[in-house]
Amino acid sequence: MSDDQNSAWGGRFQEATDAAVEAMNASVAFDQALALQDIAGSLAHARMLRARDIINGDEYNAIEGGLVSIAAEIREGRFEFTVAREDVHMNIEGALADRIGATAGRLHTGRSRNDQVALDLRLWLRRELTTLGHELSAVVTALSEIAETHASVPMPGYTHLQRAQPITFGHHLMAYAAMFLRDIDRVVDTRRRASVMPLGSGALAGTPLPIDRHRVAAELDMPNLTLNSLDAVSDRDPGLETLSTLSIIMVHISRMAEEIVLWTSQEFGFVTLSDSFCTGSSLMPQKKNPDIPELLRGKAGRVFGALQSLLVVMKGLPLAYNKDMQEDKEPLLDAMATVRTCVGILPALLSAMTPRVDRMADALGDGFLLATDLADHLVSQDVPFREAHHVIGSAVALCLDRGCRLEDLSLADLRELHPAFGDDALAALDAGASLAQRDVPGGPAPKRVLEAIVSARTTLDNLGTALETGGP
Numbered sequence: 001m002s003d004d005q006n007s008a009w010g011g012r013f014q015e016a017t018d019a020a021v022e023a024m025n026a027s028v029a030f031d032q033a034l035a036l037q038d039i040a041g042s043l044a045h046a047r048m049l050r051a052r053d054i055i056n057g058d059e060y061n062a063i064e065g066g067l068v069s070i071a072a073e074i075r076e077g078r079f080e081f082t083v084a085r086e087d088v089h090m091n092i093e094g095a096l097a098d099r100i101g102a103t104a105g106r107l108h109t110g111r112s113r114n115d116q117v118a119l120d121l122r123l124w125l126r127r128e129l130t131t132l133g134h135e136l137s138a139v140v141t142a143l144s145e146i147a148e149t150h151a152s153v154p155m156p157g158y159t160h161l162q163r164a165q166p167i168t169f170g171h172h173l174m175a176y177a178a179m180f181l182r183d184i185d186r187v188v189d190t191r192r193r194a195s196v197m198p199l200g201s202g203a204l205a206g207t208p209l210p211i212d213r214h215r216v217a218a219e220l221d222m223p224n225l226t227l228n229s230l231d232a233v234s235d236r237d238p239g240l241e242t243l244s245t246l247s248i249i250m251v252h253i254s255r256m257a258e259e260i261v262l263w264t265s266q267e268f269g270f271v272t273l274s275d276s277f278c279t280g281s282s283l284m285p286q287k288k289n290p291d292i293p294e295l296l297r298g299k300a301g302r303v304f305g306a307l308q309s310l311l312v313v314m315k316g317l318p319l320a321y322n323k324d325m326q327e328d329k330e331p332l333l334d335a336m337a338t339v340r341t342c343v344g345i346l347p348a349l350l351s352a353m354t355p356r357v358d359r360m361a362d363a364l365g366d367g368f369l370l371a372t373d374l375a376d377h378l379v380s381q382d383v384p385f386r387e388a389h390h391v392i393g394s395a396v397a398l399c400l401d402r403g404c405r406l407e408d409l410s411l412a413d414l415r416e417l418h419p420a421f422g423d424d425a426l427a428a429l430d431a432g433a434s435l436a437q438r439d440v441p442g443g444p445a446p447k448r449v450l451e452a453i454v455s456a457r458t459t460l461d462n463l464g465t466a467l468e469t470g471g472p
Contacts, residue, residue, distance in 0.1 A: 030330050031088040032081045037123035039071045044219040048212050055106050062100040063107050070095050089113050110211045112203035114233035114321045119199045125238050128336050129191040133467040135343045136184045140460050142347040143177040144453050152446040154431045155360035163367030166431040169355050171444040174452050179252040181459050186245045188466045194238040197222040201229035204320035234320040239332045243307035246339045250300040253342050257293035264290045269359045274352035296342050306331035368396050370429045377428040381420040391418045
């Protein structure tokens with residue numbers, strides 16, 4: 001065993017660690033992503049130790065100077081991480097010892113790697129979630145701008161992937177804006193619960209030294225302390241909750257991607273995508289494939305797998321820390337990177353999408369999308385809805401038998417099915433009129449779509465403030 005690794009925990013051991021064990025035990029290949037958070041936590045801890053006279057001024061100055069120089073090297077990509085020092089914590093502490101000697105060992109006074117890594121992870125999550133929240137805000141902004149332009153463009157709405165009732169393209173896009181606004185709200189809430197300070201919990205039972213946890217928490221802008229030292233070092237709820245939030249985001253991205261794939265198909269033809277967001281076929285020269293939406297859809301499974309992985313790791317662990325918990329970071333780091341990549345490309349993808357208004361309008365003419373409006377006309381004539389539903393079902397059957405549309409039926413045809421049809425019954429068979437009548441908050445009437453866009457922008461501003469201030 002190397003002296004560097006042995007210095008962390010090897011006093012009790014008489015034999016060198018097997019090379020295969022050393023390789024499997026090491027986590028620095030992935031936990032080095034937490035390096036700057038580790039240094040931030042160490043600096044706050046060192047300042048507290050100095051304020052409590054647990055270390056003296058010379059020791060503090062040496063520790064601070066060494067950590068600041070290491071942080072600079074990390075930012076510049078010049079710091080060399082080594083597996084021999086096992087993890088990010090020992091790499092930094094070892095490098096500090098290389099620079100300032102035995103004084104580096106004073107930094108670890110009053111803490112354990114157990115509470116240290118818990119802090120690092122929470123600090124990293126807070127940073128990443130803040131950035132992700134802003135990136136999601138850009139998606140909502142892009143959706144709102146396109147929806148505003150197309151607030152009055154009619155298109156078929158679907159249930160069961162069957163044409164159902166008229167809506168507008170703007171209304172459809174704002175459905176996704178609503179989803180992503182909820183995602184940002186979840187990001188803010190997840191970050192709030194991650195911003196709880198665990199340092200001072202030690203390995204599992206705190207420390208007898210006169211540390212000041214509140215001071216460290218204040219320096220790190222973490223408003224609350226963990227309640228229980230056992231829980232603090234064995235809790236991975238911030239990671240689980242983040243992965244859950246990321247998974248829900250990917251559900252929404254995947255659903256939108258799926259619709260873009262459908263809309264760009266020749267069967268739908270509702271939108272076209274810029275060539276810059278498509279690829280071709282190595283065999284079929286006519287092909288234009290929506291590969292980016294397909295990749296967005298596919299990457300959802302990768303993120304869902306990360307959540308399942310950490311759930312399985314945590315489900316049977318006794319308190320407190322267990323080495324199994326080292327398996328938390330790889331799926332979490334990968335999932336965050338995956339989601340941020342997906343979210344980051346969405347504004348450009350949406351801008352590369354051109355609606356085909358003519359195809360949407362043509363689709364409104366097939367599939368009896370205004371059947372419910374005709375039933376509503378009968379309801380306005382004091383016919384019970386269930387009866388009206390049955391009558392219009394008969395009208396649709398008549399059209400199918402004749403091979404025509406509802407709009408092709410005469411008023412006399414309708415009155416043969418029910419005498420309550422008024423003189424203005426056929427006026428109900430107009431998509432524009434149908435949309436205008438659905439004038440309820442959250443509805444597809446163009447003025448309500450514009451109203452929803454204003455509301456979404458207000459919500460987005462409030463969430464942006466929460467992202468900057470740390471939220472409630």
